[in-house]
Amino acid sequence: xxxxxxAVIAGDGIGKEVVPEGLRVxxxxxxxxxxxxxxxxxxxxxxxxxxxxxxMMPEDWKEKIGKHDxxxxxxxxxxxxxxxxxxxxxSLIKFRREFDQYVNLRPVRLxxxxxxxxxxxxxxxxxxxxxxxxxxxxxxxxGGRMFPGTEREFVIQExxxxxxxxxxxxxxxxxxxxxxxxxxxxxxxxxxxxSITMPYWDERVExxxxxxxxxxxxxxxxxxxxxxxxxxxxxxxxxxxxxxxGDILSDLGPACTGTIGIAPSGNINPEGNFPSVFEPxxxxxxxxxxxxxxxxxxxxxxxxxxxxxLGEKPAAAAIVTAIERTLGERTLRTxxxxxxxxxxxxGKAVAEMV
Amino acid sequence: xxxxxxAVIAGDGIGKEVVPEGLRVxxxxxxxxxxxxxxxxxxxxxxxxxxxxxxMMPEDWKEKIGKHDxxxxxxxxxxxxxxxxxxxxxSLIKFRREFDQYVNLRPVRLxxxxxxxxxxxxxxxxxxxxxxxxxxxxxxxxGGRMFPGTEREFVIQExxxxxxxxxxxxxxxxxxxxxxxxxxxxxxxxxxxxSITMPYWDERVExxxxxxxxxxxxxxxxxxxxxxxxxxxxxxxxxxxxxxxGDILSDLGPACTGTIGIAPSGNINPEGNFPSVFEPxxxxxxxxxxxxxxxxxxxxxxxxxxxxxLGEKPAAAAIVTAIERTLGERTLRTxxxxxxxxxxxxGKAVAEMV
Ligand SMILES: CC(C)[C@H](C(=O)O)[C@@H](O)C(=O)O
Ligand SMILES: CC(C)[C@H](C(=O)O)[C@@H](O)C(=O)O
Numbered sequence: 001x002x003x004x005x006x007a008v009i010a011g012d013g014i015g016k017e018v019v020p021e022g023l024r025v026x027x028x029x030x031x032x033x034x035x036x037x038x039x040x041x042x043x044x045x046x047x048x049x050x051x052x053x054x055x056m057m058p059e060d061w062k063e064k065i066g067k068h069d070x071x072x073x074x075x076x077x078x079x080x081x082x083x084x085x086x087x088x089x090x091s092l093i094k095f096r097r098e099f100d101q102y103v104n105l106r107p108v109r110l111x112x113x114x115x116x117x118x119x120x121x122x123x124x125x126x127x128x129x130x131x132x133x134x135x136x137x138x139x140x141x142x143g144g145r146m147f148p149g150t151e152r153e154f155v156i157q158e159x160x161x162x163x164x165x166x167x168x169x170x171x172x173x174x175x176x177x178x179x180x181x182x183x184x185x186x187x188x189x190x191x192x193x194x195s196i197t198m199p200y201w202d203e204r205v206e207x208x209x210x211x212x213x214x215x216x217x218x219x220x221x222x223x224x225x226x227x228x229x230x231x232x233x234x235x236x237x238x239x240x241x242x243x244x245x246g247d248i249l250s251d252l253g254p255a256c257t258g259t260i261g262i263a264p265s266g267n268i269n270p271e272g273n274f275p276s277v278f279e280p281x282x283x284x285x286x287x288x289x290x291x292x293x294x295x296x297x298x299x300x301x302x303x304x305x306x307x308x309x310l311g312e313k314p315a316a317a318a319i320v321t322a323i324e325r326t327l328g329e330r331t332l333r334t335x336x337x338x339x340x341x342x343x344x345x346x347g348k349a350v351a352e353m354v
Numbered sequence: 355x356x357x358x359x360x361a362v363i364a365g366d367g368i369g370k371e372v373v374p375e376g377l378r379v380x381x382x383x384x385x386x387x388x389x390x391x392x393x394x395x396x397x398x399x400x401x402x403x404x405x406x407x408x409x410m411m412p413e414d415w416k417e418k419i420g421k422h423d424x425x426x427x428x429x430x431x432x433x434x435x436x437x438x439x440x441x442x443x444x445s446l447i448k449f450r451r452e453f454d455q456y457v458n459l460r461p462v463r464l465x466x467x468x469x470x471x472x473x474x475x476x477x478x479x480x481x482x483x484x485x486x487x488x489x490x491x492x493x494x495x496x497g498g499r500m501f502p503g504t505e506r507e508f509v510i511q512e513x514x515x516x517x518x519x520x521x522x523x524x525x526x527x528x529x530x531x532x533x534x535x536x537x538x539x540x541x542x543x544x545x546x547x548x549s550i551t552m553p554y555w556d557e558r559v560e561x562x563x564x565x566x567x568x569x570x571x572x573x574x575x576x577x578x579x580x581x582x583x584x585x586x587x588x589x590x591x592x593x594x595x596x597x598x599x600g601d602i603l604s605d606l607g608p609a610c611t612g613t614i615g616i617a618p619s620g621n622i623n624p625e626g627n628f629p630s631v632f633e634p635x636x637x638x639x640x641x642x643x644x645x646x647x648x649x650x651x652x653x654x655x656x657x658x659x660x661x662x663x664l665g666e667k668p669a670a671a672a673i674v675t676a677i678e679r680t681l682g683e684r685t686l687r688t689x690x691x692x693x694x695x696x697x698x699x700x701g702k703a704v705a706e707m708v
Contacts, residue, residue: 088546088547139548141549143512143550143551151517153516154516157512157513157548158512159492159512160510161508163505196499196511197511223606224614226580227609227614230472244544247576248576252606255581
C-alpha cells in the first residue's frame with residue numbers, strides 16, 4: 001500500500017524534545033515491520049508560530065493536515081507567554097472539535113521497573129483504559145457573566161450532553177470492554193449531586209448496557225471513584241467518563257502508575273472521517289523545557305497507539321515491548337523515574353530494543 | 355453557660371451504628387472538660403422515617419433543629435430503597451442550602467497506625483485541609499432536557515458561581531491558611547478547559563489573595579491536582595475548591611491517608627446564623643450496615659470538629675489525641691484497618707483514652 005502520511009506537530013516546550021525520539025522509534029519499528037510511513041512536519045500550534053504570525057495556526061490548517069492518516073503531536077501551551085484560551089483552544093481543543101475526535105483514550109498500566117507511588121502494587125496489578133468523551137459536556141463554553149464588576153456579579157456555564165455525544169462514547173467504551181478478557185466496564189457519574197446531566201448519563205449507560213449482555217458494568221460517583229483508583233486500582237478494566245471526569249481520571253490513573261511522563265493518549269475519530277491525534281499526556285512542561293531531560297516514553301508510547309489505530313498491530317506491539325524492556329532493565333531512565341539518562345539516550349535505548 | 359443543645363440525627367445504615375459511639379466519646383470529653391451538652395435525638399432524614407411518612411423530614415424541620423447549636427449527623431441514603439434525589443436532596447443537601455452551610459471542611463491527615471495506600475508516607479507527611487464550596491457551583495440543579503426520548507435529545511445544566519458565593523469560601527480558606535504555620539493555599543481550577551466559570555474562580559482567587567500578603571498561594575488544574583495528591587501529598591496545606599472539585603478532593607485526600615472510614619467533615623455556616631452539621635465522610639454503607647463492624651472514628655472525629663466549632667478547643671483536642679492513641683496502639687482496630695474490633699469496642703477504646 002501507499003505510505004501512511006503522518007502530520008507531525010512538535011508544538012511547545014518539551015514537545016520539541018520528545019517528538020524526535022518518538023519519530024526515531026517509529027521509524028525503526030516501521031522499518032523492521034515493513035510499514036511505509038511518510039512524515040510531514042508542521043511548525044504551527046506553537047508559541048513560536050504565534051509570535052511570528054499572531055495566531056496559533058494558519059487559516060488553511062484543515063487543508064494542511066486534514067487529509068493525513070494521523071497527527072503525531074508533542075505538546076502545546078506556554079501559559080507564561082500566551083494564555084491557555086488562545087493556545088489550547090486555538091489548537092488542541094480545535095482539533096478535537098473540528099476533527100470530531102470524540103474519543104480520548106488513555107491506558108493506565110503499571111510498567112515493569114517503574115516505582116508506583118502506591119504501596120505494594122506490581123506490574124500486572126494495574127492495567128486498564130480510561131475512555132473520555134472529548135467534544136462536549138463540561139467543556140461546552142456556552143454561558144456568560146452578569147452584572148460584571150459589581151457585588152451582584154455571577155457567571156454561568158452550561159454542561160451540555162447530547163444523545164449522540166453520550167451514546168457514541170458509551171458504544172466505544174462498551175465495545176472496548178467486550179473485546180477484553182475481563183469484559184468489565186465502570187461508568188463515572190455524580191448523579192447524586194449533579195442532578196440533571198449526570199442522571200441522563202446514567203440513563204444512557206443503562207440503555208447501552210442492554211446491547212452488551214456479556215459486559216459486566218458498574219458505576220461509581222466520581223468522588224469515591226478517585227478514591228478507588230488509589231485504594232483498589234486492580235478493580236478496573238475499562239472506565240468511561242464525561243469530558244471533565246475522563247480528564248481527571250486519565251491524569252490520576254497515570255499518577256497511580258508512577259509518572260505522567262510515560263502516559264500516552266489518543267484523540268480518536270473512530271469512523272476515520274478525520275485524522276486522529278496521538279500525544280503524550282504530559283504537557284509542554286515549561287519548567288524543564290530546553291534541558292533535554294524530559295521523559296520521551298509518553299511520546300513513544302503514543303506512537304504505538306497511533307500504529308495500532310492504523311491497524312499496524314505487530315509494529316505497535318514491538319514498540320510497547322521495547323518500552324517495557326527498557327523500563328524493566330532500569331539501566332536507562334530519565335530523572336522523573338529516578339535515573340539520570342537524558343531524553344535522547346532514552347529514545348535511542350527504546351529504538352534499539354524495537 | 356447554658357448547655358449546648360445538639361441535634362442528633364443518626365439517619366440510615368451505619369449512621370445508626372456509629373452515632374452511639376460518637377456520643378459516647380463526646381459525653382466523656384464533655385464530662386472531663388466541664389462542657390455542658392444536651393443531646394436531642396431526631397428520627398427524620400432516614401429511610402425509616404420516609405417509609406412511615408412518605409417524606410424525608412417533617413414540614414417543621416427547621417423549627418425542630420434550626421435553633422440548636424449544632425447538628426451531629428450520621429449518614430443518609432439507601433439507594434436501593436429510595437432514590438438519592440429524594441433522600442440526599444431532601445435532607446443533607448437541604449441543610450447545606452437552607453442553613454447556608456457554605457463551607458465544607460475536611461482534614462486530610464495521615465494518622466499513626468493507619469497504613470497509607472501510598473508508598474513510604476508516615477504520619478506528619480500528610481496534613482492538610484480541603485475547603486469546599488458547599489452551596490452553589492456545579493450542584494445548581496438549573497437546567498433541563500430538550501426533545502426527550504428522541505435522537506435529538508439533549509440535557510443542559512448550569513454551573514453557577516456568584517461573587518458572594520465564591521468570595522466567602524475563598525475568604526474562609528485564606529483565613530484558615532493564614533492561621534496555619536505554613537500559610538499556604540492551593541486553589542483547584544480547570545480554567546484551561548472550563549472556560550467561563552473557572553477563569554472567574556481564578557480571578558476571584560487573585561483578587562482575594564491581595565488581602566492576604568502573608569499567604570503563599572498557587573493553583574493547579576483539577577486533573578494534575580488529583581495526580582499530585584498521590585505523588586506529592588506533602589505539598590499541601592489548605593486546598594480550596596468548588597462544590598464538585600472540593601467533593602472529589604475530599605474523598606481522594608482521605609483515601610490517600612488510608613481509609614474513608616476515619617475522615618470527618620463539617621458543613622459550616624461560619625456566621626452562626628444557622629446550625630452547622632458535622633458528619634463522617636463515609637456514607638450509610640448499606641453493604642456493611644447491620645453487622646456492627648463499621649469504623650466509628652469518622653463519626654467520633656466529627657464530634658471533635660463540632661466541639662472545636664463551638665469553641666471548646668481542649669475537649670476537641672482531647673478527642674483527636676484519643677483517636678491518635680487508639681489508632682497508634684494498633685490493638686483495637688476495625689476491619690477496614692486490618693483489625694477485627696467491632697464498632698462498639700472501638701468506640702469504647704477511644705472513650706477510655708479521652
Ligand atoms: C451524597 C453526596 C450528594 C455528597 C456530595 O457530593 O456533596 C457527598 O459525596 C459528600 O461529599 O457529602
Ligand atoms: C490542556 C487541557 C485543556 C486538556 C484537557 O483538559 O482536555 C488536558 O488536560 C488534556 O487532558 O488533554
